[in-house]
Amino acid sequence: MDNKLSIIPFGGVRENGKNMYAVSYNDEIFIFDAGLKYPENDLLGIDVVIPDYAYLVEHADQVAGIFLTHGHADAIGALPYLLADLQAPVFGSEMTLALAKLAVKAEDATKNFTDFHVVNEKSVIDYGDVKVSFFSTTHSIPQSLGIVLETPEGQVVYTGDFKFDQTAIEGYTTDLARLGEIGKSGVVALLADAAGTGNYGESVNESKIEEYILDKFQDHEGRIIVAAVASNIQRIQQVINATFKTGRKIVLSGNDLEKVVRTALQIHKLELPVPESELFVSFKNMKKLTPEETVILETGRMGEPIKHLQRMANGDDRHIKIGEGDLVFITTTPSTAMEAFVARTRDMMFRAGADVKSISQDLRSSGHASRNDLQLMLNFMKPKFFFPVQGEYRVLNSAAELAEEIGIAKDHIFITQKGDKLTYDGDNMLLSGSFEVGNTMIDGSGVGDIGNIVLRDRKILSEDGVFVAVVTIDRKKKKIISKPKITSRGFVYVKASRDLMRESSDIVEKTILDNLANIKEFDWSTLKTAVRDNLSRFLFEQTRRRPVILPVIMEVNQNGFRSGKQRGAKGQQNAQRVEELAKELGADEQPVAKKKPNKNKNRNKNKKTVKPETTEG
Template sequence: MSNLKIIPIGGVRENAKNMYTVEVNDEIYILDCGLKYPENEPLGIDTIIPDFSYLRENSQRIVGVFLTHGHADAIGALPYFLNEFNVPVFGSELTIALAKISVKADKNKRVANFNDFHIVDEKTEIDFAGTTVSFFRTTHSIPESLGIVIKTVEGNVVYTGDFRFDQTAAPEYQTDFERLAEIGKDGVLALLSDSANAENPKETVDEREIYELVSDNFEYRKGRIIVACVASNILRVQQIFNAAAKNGRKVTLAGHDAEEIIHTALKLNKLKLPVEDLLVPFKNIKRFPDDQIVILETGRSGEPLKSLQKMAVHRHPKVSLQEGDLVFITTTPSHAMDTMVARTKDMIYRAGADVKTIADELNSSGHASRSDLQLMMNLLKPRYVIPIQGEYRLMAANADCAREVGIPKENIFLTSKGDLLEYEHNKLLLTASVEISNTLIDGSGVGDIGNIVLRDRKALSEDGVFIAVVTINRKKKEIVDQPKITSRGFVYLKTSHNLILESQKIVIKAVQKNLDNKEFDWGHLKQDIRDQLNHFLYEQTKRHPVILPIIMETNQHHRFKKRKVISQN
């Protein structure tokens, strides 16, 4: 009997940032290495990646990283991971190609030169010490998506990755149902199941319906069409190419990530041009009438929407929206981005353009519906189900699906990051947890932004900052000059004269009290000013600005001429 453990490092009770470990005896198998983008309150944070603390402590036991597909939620954290760990990375041809793009873009030479990549497919089996890793084809919005099977003595541990079922899918997107039945027959101990669309009670439409919608909009519009799409959604890009060719339009690329990803997919024959001269350089679009142009604006999650906003207010480097344009949003943002989508639509209408979204007309998703989830469970017949990839309510909806197909409640685990599931005494049990948080990426800083910094940024964005500058002579135990009060984003000083005067009095009183104390302490002085100002300012304004006391010391024997200083906003 082997020692089997499963730990979600990310991807549970949150959207994206997939990373899971399966431990068999002394070997750790890492499933995906993704990131997520801030949704509502970024507060300067660019991306969020998993916390590698547990993996650092056990780095010698890591066998490798096994990737399911080429989206950022599965491969986006690889550059940061490979900066610390030198282990092989496995994935399909396209997934590895996209992973290499992400890794080579890293400024760290060690990461950029990493080349221990291994291409696998649905026929690959990799034997390790007493464990076999194999794969199966799934349907997603990018070709060559794979599920992962880790075969142990106790049974198979199956990770679905992002998936859905679509009976009309093109060959390169089709699910291998026969293989799924074989895995189920072999015996599945635990299923890590995609939950991203589990809450949606309706069946998602097949991709043929989506293509027809795209093509119809291309056919009946007379002006330019600006299409917003996530760069790595290869399926949607192919539909746009096909619809443009069918309706006599040329496609030009305007997105940040578009060219390298799309040209890589074209080179690998995972993306095809229906006609040879379909793509035209952006600088040449003026040679064509507006009704013959499609501008493809792509980027990472949320980025196409930000680009559309810039187009609407004429700040985009290439495109400004004009009357007669159709903006077609073909990406399906998460519910957390509903406000951003609504704001973007409003800005587009103000610019005189029209806007349509696939999500408004069709129930589309690249993730499994309730019936898809239940079909997967019935094919694999898992003993235990572990919902992953989604916020808690989505994981709970996936758990409901499992109960409806007959899986006992006690065999379904709604885990948190760091929960340790261990198979012992012929049962999978939640036995412990390891401390796992988020690692925040801000510019070039990795993990140097913690909760305290975020809290301060949030306070600054909401209530502003209140600064009190005082000069003291500690030897004479006196305040040299009147405190100088500065405010930014809190109150307008010219109209808050009495508030400032009272604040100065509070600062003088607090400073003098500390100066008179035989055991003078700088930290205690500053904290005393913060506490008293915070109490007074909240009492007067019902707000909590960030309070910064700045204390300067002078040993000069002469006094400064006293003056009242009130800074301007």
């Protein structure tokens, strides 16, 4: 590290979500946001994706702090994982930290972390050469903040998620005078939210959305099921208001939602028009309500409401089944990757007899800056260099074109990649280096243990299935003891493909015998590879598919046994393991035939048993 001003994105560029940016000066690193993103359809089985922050862990002693702009998952979702690997103070507004604490305390590795510091738009944190201050922004969650890093080289500004809404209520307003002050003081680099600039047209203001929600509630006489993102506090407030005005009561569905609502109520970021007991009803008492009185507010797992709606439509939810007379009201805007899934879900709900309404179909609603909003922010800040962030390349490129329209030189606009290190030398912003920054995938409790090879295998398994060949050999005698047994899952229907299975068994047998006869020094890996390659060629020729091929090759050894039931315990265990393996694979026949009862116990001295030197996959 040197004393020059540097900017490094670890996420949030050329992708949606997963915001994390590092600004360094004077050997100190300031981290802006630590977000996650939900996986695209090709990331099979992955729960969430977080930034690869290995570089920051290597320089953990230089991290001055982690600064959060707002409480959505794309800004705070990776915080528990980051804090498990490096300890640094965390700064954010009261609302932001309240939600961040929920995430941090939910993980065993970070549940005892307490180094949180509440800031607001008037706070200034002095690091000597560097000062960090904040400004209020308008977003769909209260107390969202932008960040200003003041250095001797000039100011670096990160907007976080923002938009301009002249009807915004208290707690959601943007301090326009403060933006003007920041711009007059000189901004060397602006990292600005570009997520909404890929679309033309202006978003409607939140007062119009509140009117729309109330209209839908008043127009429907039956039960209303509202799907919302748990952390969209503004939308939840609008639903609460509409529920009260139409004389209904709310049932909260989902642990994520209940925790967020309880937290927001405790710090007075949600306002109730009547006492809580008069507005909220538990699942236990839901049956006491008539359909005309009922509003079910649900978010589903990890704040993703659409998947939970499918469960309700299918009757898989133990509390709620969508049916005739229901209104399903989708108040969230799904990502592009979810569009096909949402279409299928809507169809399922219509089939169940429900009516379906969606804000995104009737109104252009967004918590992100429109094209005009971004240009207004650029005019306030007047940055020397501009870094569009939060969006795919096409979105960042659209933002770059907007910046050029208001006079920012093309060579002063940077569409970066993760791991690019841009350094300011007092005059120019230059790419001073670049290092690989990938994605860290979370699957269950595993963090980063799923890589491209595992994902490739999952994709193949999902498309072409698995093909298993089990065989037992005698290496010393160079022969096969048990003819290969073949089974498959998700590849072909076995009963209708007997010829294919028989020919596959013959290929395995020939391959093994050829290897045993021709190879002087036996090698398990070579034998396994030969079986896999020959089977792969044959199966592709026959089916034009490429399943995952798993050869299971076992070896028998000489083992001296005493008679009958007194034979070695290890030999019994080995034979049992082989039979269990065959059952686990689901083979139509056992890979090793069961031994017949031995009438002549004296023959047990020369008995051979299986030694499971298995080489799987």
